[in-house]
Each structure stands twice: as structure tokens, then as C-alpha cells.
Amino acid sequence: MMPDTGNAVLQEIPLPGNCQVWMKRDDLIHPLISGNKWRKLSCYLEAAREQGIRHIITAGGPFSNHILATACLCSAAGISCTALIRGRQQPDNHYRLIGARYGLVSVFLNHEQFEQRLEWVNIHHPGKDVMFIDVGGAGDLGVAGCASIWDEFSFVPDALLLATATGTTMQGVLMGRDERKLSTKVIGIPVLMNEPEQRAALEAKGYENWTLETGFERGGFARADESLMRFMGAEIQRTNILFDPVYTGKAWMALHAMLDGHFFNPGTRVVFLHTGGTLGLFSRRYLDFFR
Numbered sequence: 001m002m003p004d005t006g007n008a009v010l011q012e013i014p015l016p017g018n019c020q021v022w023m024k025r026d027d028l029i030h031p032l033i034s035g036n037k038w039r040k041l042s043c044y045l046e047a048a049r050e051q052g053i054r055h056i057i058t059a060g061g062p063f064s065n066h067i068l069a070t071a072c073l074c075s076a077a078g079i080s081c082t083a084l085i086r087g088r089q090q091p092d093n094h095y096r097l098i099g100a101r102y103g104l105v106s107v108f109l110n111h112e113q114f115e116q117r118l119e120w121v122n123i124h125h126p127g128k129d130v131m132f133i134d135v136g137g138a139g140d141l142g143v144a145g146c147a148s149i150w151d152e153f154s155f156v157p158d159a160l161l162l163a164t165a166t167g168t169t170m171q172g173v174l175m176g177r178d179e180r181k182l183s184t185k186v187i188g189i190p191v192l193m194n195e196p197e198q199r200a201a202l203e204a205k206g207y208e209n210w211t212l213e214t215g216f217e218r219g220g221f222a223r224a225d226e227s228l229m230r231f232m233g234a235e236i237q238r239t240n241i242l243f244d245p246v247y248t249g250k251a252w253m254a255l256h257a258m259l260d261g262h263f264f265n266p267g268t269r270v271v272f273l274h275t276g277g278t279l280g281l282f283s284r285r286y287l288d289f290f291r
């Protein structure tokens with residue numbers, strides 16, 4: 001099944017405070033190729049088709065939403081897929097087991113080898129019919145794929161808020177906003193301690209009218225604690241929308257704190273971009289919090 005952005009509705013969600021909040025339900029694009037995964041991969045797929053690519057190699061951590069989405073998309077497109085996974089071989093997790101169902105071949109590289117991953121690709125797959133997509137779909141095509149999200153909005157929000165890690169999605173969102181001359185402020189919530197790098201990349205591109213709001217990393221990438229998990233459990237039950245503790249749970253919690261702290265002017269129309277990746281919730285270490 002190919003992804004379909006027609007499912008990714010704008011859903012109004014009642015929240016305390018004097019702002020109006022909608023959620024862009026990009027999590028509904030596809031069960032595995034969801035949210036920013038599809039947006040970042042869409043231009044790569046188009047380029048792969050144009051160039052007659054038969055094999056895609058990508059890279060990431062052992063719990064990578066991006067790798068699984070790439071494997072699933074490649075399978076639908078009839079392209080073979082290899083993932084270079086950072087670190088020593090680990091016991092199978094749900095990402096790898098599902099990826100393997102889609103024909104994904106996993107290669108584990110130690111940290112040093114992983115740093116040289118492009119070299120690995122050139123040595124092992126020197127042919128022209130291979131495309132390499134870097135960690136998280138980063139790169140110009142990944143950015144370009146996120147720009148068109150604005151065409152799916154029925155109004156121009158005052159603010160758009162999203163979880164950020166490599167910053168690729170936010171760059172694409174800003175690019176698309178400026179191409180369309182929209183006034184929306186874009187607010188990124190870093191989910192790891194890399195705000196300076198993300199900031200430098202955005203400043204280098206010369207974008208304006210954006211902020212990165214820190215203090216919501218909860219100790220760092222993929223770290224979770226009792227209060228995040230309790231918050232997520234309650235919000236999943238209240239809204240019937242799934243969040244994951246790595247990305248969207250932290251960003252949704254940030255939006256609640258910002259509304260509580262009167263970060264926005266009264267009447268501000270805020271869109272929260274649900275970037276998908278809800279499979280992240282189903283890791284044992286997170287589910288154990290629900291016991």
C-alpha cells in the first residue's frame with residue numbers, strides 16, 4: 001500500500017487556555033511510512049524512479065522509524081533495501097522483525113565504520129543503480145519533500161509546532177512556508193540536546209520567524225521518565241491519538257506547557273504537526289511504565 005496524504009486531516013483538539021489548537025494528522029498517512037517519514041522519502045522515491053534505481057541503502061539507529069519506513073516503501077515500489085545500523089548487532093527488536101518482513105537486509109556497523117558509511121556504500125555497492133539516503137532522510141531531497149505540506153492546510157495558522165531531531169523536517173516546512181509567502185511562525189521542539197547545531201543550520205539558510213524551544217528533551221534522545229509517560233498515557237486515552245515518547249510525546253507535552261505558560265497571545269491558531277513514528281511507543285522499556 002502506498003502512502004496517502006489525503007488521510008492526514010487537520011483535527012481540532014480542545015485544550016485548556018485561550019488558543020485554538022489543531023493537529024495535522026500526518027500519523028494517518030500510512031501505518032509505517034507515516035508523518036515526516038513519507039514527506040522526506042517522497043522526493044527520494046521520485047528520483048529513484050526517474051534514475052531507474054534498483055537498490056536503496058539507508059542508515060540509522062536500531063530503533064529507526066526512518067529505516068522501517070524506507071524498507072516498507074521500497075517493498076511497495078519493487079526496490080531492494082539495505083539498512084546500515086549503528087552499533088554492534090543487538091537482539092531483534094520490533095523494528096527489525098517488521099523490516100525483515102518487507103525484505104530489509106540489515107548490516108551492523110560499529111561506531112567508527114558508521115562514521116565512514118558512505119565509504120562502505122562505495123566499496124560494497126559501486127554501481128550506478130544504487131541510491132544512498134542518509135540518517136533520517138536528511139539532505140536536499142528530504143527537505144524538499146516536507147515543503148508541500150502547506151498545500152494541505154485549509155487556513156493559514158499563526159503558529160506551527162513540531163518535534164525536531166536532525167532539523168530536516170523543520171527546514172522543509174520553513175522552505176515551503178517562504179515559497180508560499182505565509183506568515184506562520186514555525187516552532188521546533190528539539191528532542192535531544194542538539195539545539196545549537198539545529199539553530200546554526202537554520203540560521204545558515206537565512207530563515208526568519210521561527211524558534212527552537214528547549215527544555216523539553218527530558219534528559220536526551222529516547223530518554224523517558226515517569227511524568228512524560230503518565231502524560232502520554234492520559235493524552236492517548238483522552239484524544240484516541242497515539243504518541244511516541246521519543247518525538248511526538250515530548251513535543252505534545254511541550255505544547256501543553258507553552259499553553260499553560262501563556263507563551264502564545266490569546267486567540268492564536270496553533271497547528272501541531274504529528275510527525276508519525278508511533279511504533280516507538282511499543283518498546284518494552286516504555287511499555288513497562290504503563291504497568
Ligand SMILES: Cc1ncc(COP(=O)(O)O)c(C=O)c1O
Pocket residue numbers: 035036065066136163164165166167168169170247248275276277278
Ligand atoms: C516521529 C518523528 N518525529 C520527528 C522526527 C524529527 O525529524 P527531523 O530529524 O527531520 O528533525 C523524527 C525523525 O525523523 C521522527 O521519526
